[in-house]
Amino acid sequence: MNNRKRWGIALSAVLLLSIVVSACGTKSTETTKVRIGEVTRSLFYAPQYVALSQGFFKEEGLDVELTTTPGGDKTMTALLSGAIDVALVGSETSIYVSQQGSDDPVINFAQLTQTDGTFLVARKKVDAFDWNALKGSVFLGQRKGGMPQMAGEFTLKKHAIDPKKDLELIQNIDFANIASAYSSGTGEYVQLFEPQASIVEKEGKGFVVASFGVESGHLPYTVFMTKQSFLKANAETTQKFTNAIQRAQLWVAAKSVDEITTAVLPFFKDIDAGIVKSVVQRYKDQGSFATDGIVDEQEWNNLLDVMTSAGELKEKVAWKTLVNNTFAEKAKTTVKP
Numbered sequence: 001m002n003n004r005k006r007w008g009i010a011l012s013a014v015l016l017l018s019i020v021v022s023a024c025g026t027k028s029t030e031t032t033k034v035r036i037g038e039v040t041r042s043l044f045y046a047p048q049y050v051a052l053s054q055g056f057f058k059e060e061g062l063d064v065e066l067t068t069t070p071g072g073d074k075t076m077t078a079l080l081s082g083a084i085d086v087a088l089v090g091s092e093t094s095i096y097v098s099q100q101g102s103d104d105p106v107i108n109f110a111q112l113t114q115t116d117g118t119f120l121v122a123r124k125k126v127d128a129f130d131w132n133a134l135k136g137s138v139f140l141g142q143r144k145g146g147m148p149q150m151a152g153e154f155t156l157k158k159h160a161i162d163p164k165k166d167l168e169l170i171q172n173i174d175f176a177n178i179a180s181a182y183s184s185g186t187g188e189y190v191q192l193f194e195p196q197a198s199i200v201e202k203e204g205k206g207f208v209v210a211s212f213g214v215e216s217g218h219l220p221y222t223v224f225m226t227k228q229s230f231l232k233a234n235a236e237t238t239q240k241f242t243n244a245i246q247r248a249q250l251w252v253a254a255k256s257v258d259e260i261t262t263a264v265l266p267f268f269k270d271i272d273a274g275i276v277k278s279v280v281q282r283y284k285d286q287g288s289f290a291t292d293g294i295v296d297e298q299e300w301n302n303l304l305d306v307m308t309s310a311g312e313l314k315e316k317v318a319w320k321t322l323v324n325n326t327f328a329e330k331a332k333t334t335v336k337p
Contacts, residue, residue: 039087043194076096091220112245112249119282139188158216183205
C-alpha cells in the first residue's frame, strides 16, 4: 500500500472519529412546548412567575407559553377545546365539568395556592374588627359560583352572618371593575384580591380589616389541571412541569420578600414595586403559597363543604376521582431546593 493511500485511510479514520466525538458531546436542545392558561394575572400566583423568571421550566426542557384567559369559564373552555394544555384555575371548575358529565375529565395534578386570596376591605380603619359590623351593611362581593364568593359566604356563615338576609349583597359587577366601583363609593365593605386591596389602601379609600384566606382555611384554591387524556399521553412532560413548579415553591419558601418581588416584577410592570412587595409579604405571611403540589383529601373535603354551603354542589365528587397526586408526590421527594 503506497503512502498516499495510507494517509487517505488514516485521514478518513480521524474524520470519522471526530464526527462521533462531536455527536457524543452535543447536548440536545430540544424542548417541549406547554401552553398554560391562567385564570387571571395575579401576584397570588407568584411561584408560577418564579418558575418562569428563574428558568425552572426551561431547565426541565419545557418551552412554556403563558396566556391569561380571564374567568374560570373561559379558562376551562380553552382547556376543553385544546387551545391550552394546562389550566391554572380554581379546583371548583374541574368539579363543575364533572357535574356536567365528561368522557375526558379534568384532573388536578399540582396545587399552587392553598388558601383563598381575598381580603375584606372597610371604609374605616379598625384595630379589632368584629364581623358583626357587617350586619345591615352594603357588601360588594364577587361573582356567584366562583371560589372567592363561595369562600366569602362560607366565612360569613362561620360568623353567623346570613349573606342573603343579614346584609345587602351586590354581585352584579364584573370582576375587573369591583375595585373601581368600591373606590367610586359603591358599598361599605368589599371583598378584594391583591393588589387591588393594597392599592385601595394606598389611595386612602379603604382598609384591609380581615383575610378570607385565614378564615376559610386550607383549600385547593388554585391548581394546575389538565384533561385526563393529556396526562396519559404526556406523563413525562407533566412530571417535568410539576418538578419546575416544585422548585419554584421551594424557592419562594426560602427566599426573602425582596427577592421574590424582584423575580415577579417583570410580570407586573404596571404595578408599583412597593405595592408588589406589600402583596407578596401579605400572601407569604398567611401561608397562601403552597410548598408542594399535593392536593390532600382534607383540603378537597373542605372545598366540597364550601361549595355545599354556597349551594353550588349537585353531589360530592370523591377526591380520588379528580385528583392525581402522582406527579406532585414524586416531585416532592426528588426535587431539592
